[in-house]
Amino acid sequence: MADEKGMTSGSILVVGGGISGLTTALEAAEVGYEVYLVEKNPYLGGRVAQLNKYFPKLCPPSCGLEINFKRIKNNRKIKFYTLCEVEKISGSPGNYDVAVKQNPRYVNANCTACNDCVDACPVERESEFDLGMSKTKAIYRPHEMSFPMKYVIDDSVCKKDECAKCVDACSYNAIDLSMGPKTFDLKVGSVVIATGWKPYDATKLDKLGFGQLKNVITNMMMERLAAPNGPTKGKIARPSGGGISSVAFAQCAGSRDENHLPYCSYICCMASLKQATYIREQYPDAKIYIFYIDIRSPGDRYEKFYKKVKEDKNIFFIKGKVAEIEEGSTGVIIIAENALTGEKMRQEVDMAVLATGMMPTGAETKISGDITYNEDGFIIADLEKGGIFAAGCAKKPADVMASAQNATGTALKAIQTLVRR
Amino acid sequence: MAAESAKTVTTVEPDLDFIKALKKSGGDTLKKCMQCANCSVACPLAPDSKPFPRKEMIWAGWGLKDKLAANPDVWLCHQCNDCSLYCPRGAKPGDVLAAIRNMAIRENAFPKFLGNIVAEKKYLPLLFIVPAVLFFLILSVTGHLNIPAGEVVFSKLLPVMYVDTVFVPTAFLMAFFAFKGVMNFWKSLVDADAKQGTKRYLTPPLPHFVKMYILPVVSDILTHVRFKKCGSNRDRYTAHLGIFYGFVGLFIVTNVVMVGHYIFHIDTPFSMVGPVKLLANFSAIILFIGTTLVIRNRMADADDPGASGSSYSDWSLLWVIYAVTITGILSQVLRLSGIAVLAYPMYFAHLLCVFCLFIYLPYSKLAHLLYRTTAMVYAKYTGRD
Numbered sequence: 158m159a160d161e162k163g164m165t166s167g168s169i170l171v172v173g174g175g176i177s178g179l180t181t182a183l184e185a186a187e188v189g190y191e192v193y194l195v196e197k198n199p200y201l202g203g204r205v206a207q208l209n210k211y212f213p214k215l216c217p218p219s220c221g222l223e224i225n226f227k228r229i230k231n232n233r234k235i236k237f238y239t240l241c242e243v244e245k246i247s248g249s250p251g252n253y254d255v256a257v258k259q260n261p262r263y264v265n266a267n268c269t270a271c272n273d274c275v276d277a278c279p280v281e282r283e284s285e286f287d288l289g290m291s292k293t294k295a296i297y298r299p300h301e302m303s304f305p306m307k308y309v310i311d312d313s314v315c316k317k318d319e320c321a322k323c324v325d326a327c328s329y330n331a332i333d334l335s336m337g338p339k340t341f342d343l344k345v346g347s348v349v350i351a352t353g354w355k356p357y358d359a360t361k362l363d364k365l366g367f368g369q370l371k372n373v374i375t376n377m378m379m380e381r382l383a384a385p386n387g388p389t390k391g392k393i394a395r396p397s398g399g400g401i402s403s404v405a406f407a408q409c410a411g412s413r414d415e416n417h418l419p420y421c422s423y424i425c426c427m428a429s430l431k432q433a434t435y436i437r438e439q440y441p442d443a444k445i446y447i448f449y450i451d452i453r454s455p456g457d458r459y460e461k462f463y464k465k466v467k468e469d470k471n472i473f474f475i476k477g478k479v480a481e482i483e484e485g486s487t488g489v490i491i492i493a494e495n496a497l498t499g500e501k502m503r504q505e506v507d508m509a510v511l512a513t514g515m516m517p518t519g520a521e522t523k524i525s526g527d528i529t530y531n532e533d534g535f536i537i538a539d540l541e542k543g544g545i546f547a548a549g550c551a552k553k554p555a556d557v558m559a560s561a562q563n564a565t566g567t568a569l570k571a572i573q574t575l576v577r578r
Numbered sequence: 579m580a581a582e583s584a585k586t587v588t589t590v591e592p593d594l595d596f597i598k599a600l601k602k603s604g605g606d607t608l609k610k611c612m613q614c615a616n617c618s619v620a621c622p623l624a625p626d627s628k629p630f631p632r633k634e635m636i637w638a639g640w641g642l643k644d645k646l647a648a649n650p651d652v653w654l655c656h657q658c659n660d661c662s663l664y665c666p667r668g669a670k671p672g673d674v675l676a677a678i679r680n681m682a683i684r685e686n687a688f689p690k691f692l693g694n695i696v697a698e699k700k701y702l703p704l705l706f707i708v709p710a711v712l713f714f715l716i717l718s719v720t721g722h723l724n725i726p727a728g729e730v731v732f733s734k735l736l737p738v739m740y741v742d743t744v745f746v747p748t749a750f751l752m753a754f755f756a757f758k759g760v761m762n763f764w765k766s767l768v769d770a771d772a773k774q775g776t777k778r779y780l781t782p783p784l785p786h787f788v789k790m791y792i793l794p795v796v797s798d799i800l801t802h803v804r805f806k807k808c809g810s811n812r813d814r815y816t817a818h819l820g821i822f823y824g825f826v827g828l829f830i831v832t833n834v835v836m837v838g839h840y841i842f843h844i845d846t847p848f849s850m851v852g853p854v855k856l857l858a859n860f861s862a863i864i865l866f867i868g869t870t871l872v873i874r875n876r877m878a879d880a881d882d883p884g885a886s887g888s889s890y891s892d893w894s895l896l897w898v899i900y901a902v903t904i905t906g907i908l909s910q911v912l913r914l915s916g917i918a919v920l921a922y923p924m925y926f927a928h929l930l931c932v933f934c935l936f937i938y939l940p941y942s943k944l945a946h947l948l949y950r951t952t953a954m955v956y957a958k959y960t961g962r963d
Binding site: 364409413414415416417450476477478480481492493494495496499500501503 | 620665
């Protein structure tokens with residue numbers, strides 16, 4: 158009953174350390190509330206950490222993330238845990254008991270990021286951060302500016318004690334192969350779920366050739382290709398090798414499609430417009446073909462960006478959903494009907510980018526507790542009841558700006574549960 | 579393109595009743611279409627230039643009835659349903675085109691009222707009662723309204739002459755009506771193209787026309803090549819082939835019987851092991867299997883997004899064909915078993931069903947054999963296919 162009498166008691170749990178979770182955690186902590194932030198990955202920053210540039214300003218997300226990491230470091234009110242998953246949330250608004258499972262990092266705080274372990278490690282794995290386009294060792298740093306700055310071992314491939322070469326190589330006693338998973342409980346007054354999204358599995362788009370045709374990639378792969386810390390150090394290249402003279406973007410690849418994601422993923426149009434500028438910058442003669450159902454560039458600033466991209470004489474907009482992608486003589490062939498001319502097109506390009514949409518984490522993994530998901534896996538928060546809220550893409554498809562805005566609002570909601578009279 | 583459309587103002591006058599009627603006759607998903615154009619590529623049959631069914635979907639959404647009635651493309655569609663399977667919105671272009679075809683049959687029908695009566699579910703009993711009463715009258719006037727004694731021979735109930743005096747003139751009348759319908763359709767196709775001002779097509783002399791455009795279409799139909807291209811609804815190919823060749827076989831049998839009766843004075847029933855009877859029974863069996871397959875597919879597929887929705891016109895035709903087949907087979911079985919009390923009424927029912935199947939041909943879904951063939955010839959003629 159204490160919480161109902163207006164006591165400012167309890168703390169807030171934020172699930173997910175992407176841009177939305179970071180924002181909620183910081184906003185709540187900076188007005189004095191105690192916040193626990195748990196993140197599944199070995200690093201904070203989520204999807205934003207993978208991006209090359211933000212639209213429409215075309216600035217790198219790294220500076221914004223760095224500022225947030227600094228704010229976290231300087232704020233004693235935030236306790237964050239990486240490699241953690243929430244197993245169960247029980248209780249009621251103002252009084253939750255949360256069971257958290259922490260997976261082992263196998264690397265302790267002694268790590269100085271000297272990289273000797275990586276040189277010693279004989280096992281390779283695909284980098285999920287680079288969406289399979291690069292390899293790391295079994296012990297690795299998730300990415301160049303990963304925070305916390307600690308290495309981690311992928312125990313699904315590491316041979317552990319059989320090998321242990323990294324342990325010998327480490328001069329700081331930072332590697333502990335005997336670490337195991339731990340569970341712990343957190344007592345909090347309110348919970349904000351900001352578990353974000355993952356790119357829709359493009360192999361499910363059976364006519365678009367992803368996974369079969371080398372030169373068909375996804376928009377998130379394009380971000381990594383263009384990113385200076387990506388697999389090609391920012392040089393956009395075809396997966397089959399060589400430069401680029403033409404690229405096609407297939408909008409709504411899986412989004413606005415009852416057979417895949419029935420909703421609009423909101424970001425993909427702007428992302429493709431932005432990525433068209435990446436290519437045009439590196440390849441001044443390259444032709445870009447953007448196949449769309451309709452371009453969604455909501456709001457004044459995005460519309461302006463669209464208009465600017467449209468002025469580029471080398472960027473062609475074709476109204477017609479890409480229905481099929483075939484192997485071409487040198488690249489891939491995009492097949493679509495141009496709905497404005499009524500002609501079926503077979504456009505050969507060097508590379509195709511599928512503008513795949515957002516699938517909320519809740520579509521595959523639901524947190525056990527009093528949480529309502531809609532049929533697509535987005536969380537519907539009960540604002541009347543309070544207690545558990547959702548922020549960012551766990552709630553709806555959103556860009557970084559909208560995520561940060563609604564994360565701030567959600568911080569206020571989470572606080573209201575704590576001080577509710 | 580953009581500059582051109584900026585200059586000319588296009589006024590769309592939607593025919594709202596048409597849209598409503600289309601939605602009612604199987605095209606209820608039509609308004610879900612968002613014109614993404616996925617269907618035109620998903621379709622294995624659509625040509626590269628002005629492919630269907632995306633443009634038909636927007637014409638239908640806008641209620642452009644005349645454009646759709648004078649469109650060969652809806653008939654080039656064989657309802658493989660790859661479009662519906664891959665449609666991101668569940669707009670089911672395959673079903674909408676089927677509904678448009680129903681509308682086109684009605685639109686081209688001659689005389690119009692027959693088209694309207696056959697298309698409406700409420701008139702179904704009437705369609706059977708009128709010929710049934712007519713047949714009863716013939717039987718009673720000629721004093722045949724009884725179960726003939728002795729060995730079951732169907733011509734005892736209805737002498738061939740009576741059957742033919744009704745069937746043959748009716749068949750000629752219907753053939754004339756069907757011809758009128760086809761010519762209506764052909765003219766609308768030519769006019770629509772002329773209005774577009776796209777191309778002018780020379781009409782070659784008839785033998786040349788037959789050789790160049792009709793025979794290739796007949797060959798396409800006999801081999802079902804277009805059906806064979808279907809992706810998601812492949813089992814319809816086999817089923818339709820069964821029904822098609824079942825009818826072809828029975829058509830041959832009927833003609834042989836006619837020739838035998840009038841020219842050589844050989845009467846039915848024929849020997850069970852003779853070639854005519856063997857062909858007849860073989861045809862009946864494949865017709866039965868084909869129809870069973872189609873009905874089963876249509877019933878089982880209700881939840882499958884790539885499956886055809888089934889409208890009144892689909893079901894009425896299927897059940898009539900099924901009734902024709904089953905009453906035909908049973909007539910023979912009962913005749914051979916010598917159960918006269920059942921055999922004669924069954925034969926009566928069989929004749930009634932056959933009669934109904936054929937007199938309503940130009941107006942029922944069976945009219946697709948007229949209009950689809952016409953459209954396929956037109957497509958060959960205009961170089962579209």
